[in-house]
Amino acid sequence: MTLLRFFLSASFLMLPASTALAEMQNAPAFEVFGLVVVWAADENSGVPIVSDFILNTGNGASAANSGDVDLIAADAHSVVTGTLVATHDAVNSIGTMPFVITNSQQGNINTDSNSDGILNASDSFSAFGLLNNSDTRVDATTSRSSFYVASNVPFAIDAQAVPPATMLDVTLLNIVRLNMTSQVTGDDGIPFGASAQSAHSAGPTNGFAPERRLIQLLNARRVFTGNRRTASTGGSLAEQSIRFDAEYSIRAQNLAGYDLSLGTFDFQVEMVYTVFVP
Numbered sequence: 001m002t003l004l005r006f007f008l009s010a011s012f013l014m015l016p017a018s019t020a021l022a023e024m025q026n027a028p029a030f031e032v033f034g035l036v037v038v039w040a041a042d043e044n045s046g047v048p049i050v051s052d053f054i055l056n057t058g059n060g061a062s063a064a065n066s067g068d069v070d071l072i073a074a075d076a077h078s079v080v081t082g083t084l085v086a087t088h089d090a091v092n093s094i095g096t097m098p099f100v101i102t103n104s105q106q107g108n109i110n111t112d113s114n115s116d117g118i119l120n121a122s123d124s125f126s127a128f129g130l131l132n133n134s135d136t137r138v139d140a141t142t143s144r145s146s147f148y149v150a151s152n153v154p155f156a157i158d159a160q161a162v163p164p165a166t167m168l169d170v171t172l173l174n175i176v177r178l179n180m181t182s183q184v185t186g187d188d189g190i191p192f193g194a195s196a197q198s199a200h201s202a203g204p205t206n207g208f209a210p211e212r213r214l215i216q217l218l219n220a221r222r223v224f225t226g227n228r229r230t231a232s233t234g235g236s237l238a239e240q241s242i243r244f245d246a247e248y249s250i251r252a253q254n255l256a257g258y259d260l261s262l263g264t265f266d267f268q269v270e271m272v273y274t275v276f277v278p
Contacts, residue, residue, distance in 0.1 A: 013206030041086035051076035081144035195235030199226035
């Protein structure tokens, strides 16, 4: 995937006609560009798809002025962590955030009984009774999604929450928190990372910003800064890729989860992650 530019210069020393001698100087030069490839799903739920092919042509402190060129117009769409299921399919067609029902007569009930990261028809749990003092609540609801990055140069990631349409959703941005992590190797339906290394020399848990409320991300902010490439040895694109995981948790300072007395609602927010070379 490395781009090369080849320059060949030649000069000839011309001598008098009576001398049968000539000199040629050959000075090849190579320029290797910084490349960052982002893949996951596409907007039509195709998986796995390379949707961002970023060419480093300059330097800048932020994604907006990095000077990078994205050679593919479409954007990557995240997948449910540990799978190659497009996140938008998981929400709209398969299920939604799993959660834990606490303080029931049978104790805590985890609705994600098959541990696939989504609440769907494959999950099941037993009926439970209620007591006079039952105070059932949804505990620390969490959703996880991912995308994959391969690079031959260090890169950074900015995150921004697109402002939602209703004031209720804006308010809910206060109780939804984002935590970013990374995974170097695995098999989510396609093996990745066999020829990769963490994008930070201190290890896969380093380079990330502290957990933030989504309300703090209405303006783009840095969530990851790497200091080395992901590719460690020769290999395929997937083998040189690592996975970035976004964990969203409903958790407020005085709210461990979501009390049923708060009613029901649908909450969706669009998150944009920009991968660039600083």
